[in-house]
Amino acid sequence: MAYAATSLVEVERGRAVVTQPAAAFLDNHVGVRHASALYTAAYEAARALVLGAEGTSAPRLVEARMDYRNVGFGSITAIAEPAGDGWLAGATTVDVAVTASDDAGKTVFSASLRWTLDGEPER
Numbered sequence: 001m002a003y004a005a006t007s008l009v010e011v012e013r014g015r016a017v018v019t020q021p022a023a024a025f026l027d028n029h030v031g032v033r034h035a036s037a038l039y040t041a042a043y044e045a046a047r048a049l050v051l052g053a054e055g056t057s058a059p060r061l062v063e064a065r066m067d068y069r070n071v072g073f074g075s076i077t078a079i080a081e082p083a084g085d086g087w088l089a090g091a092t093t094v095d096v097a098v099t100a101s102d103d104a105g106k107t108v109f110s111a112s113l114r115w116t117l118d119g120e121p122e123r
Contacts, residue, residue: 004040008048009077016049016080022073022103033072033108038100042066042111045080046096050115053082062093063114074103083112092117 010017026037050059078100086094098111
């Protein structure tokens with residue numbers, strides 16, 4: 001998280017929020033947020049949600065889909081929430097929906113990430 005200047009702002013059961021500041025090193029050659037920085041925001045928000053809600057020490061990302069909607073300017077806020085019914089007790093796989101917006105309130109991307117809770121560490 002430190003390399004992409006991503007900060008965890010909130011984590012509770014059902015919601016996790018991360019932010020990235022307006023920073024030139026996070027932008028691409030045309031001055032908008034680089035896709036890899038946006039992916040990092042989605043990943044960290046989703047991971048915080050899974051860790052906070054499930055209490056597991058080793059969730060493993062098994063699938064991620066990003067839908068880039070608008071270019072990102074300024075600071076970015078990514079909000080992760082549970083998706084689907086995998087969040088029921090005893091589930092071994094959970095889905096997370098992440099939506100991110102910029103300072104103007106414009107949706108920059110939405111993402112869906114699937115995690116397995118089998119206890120195997122990420123590689």
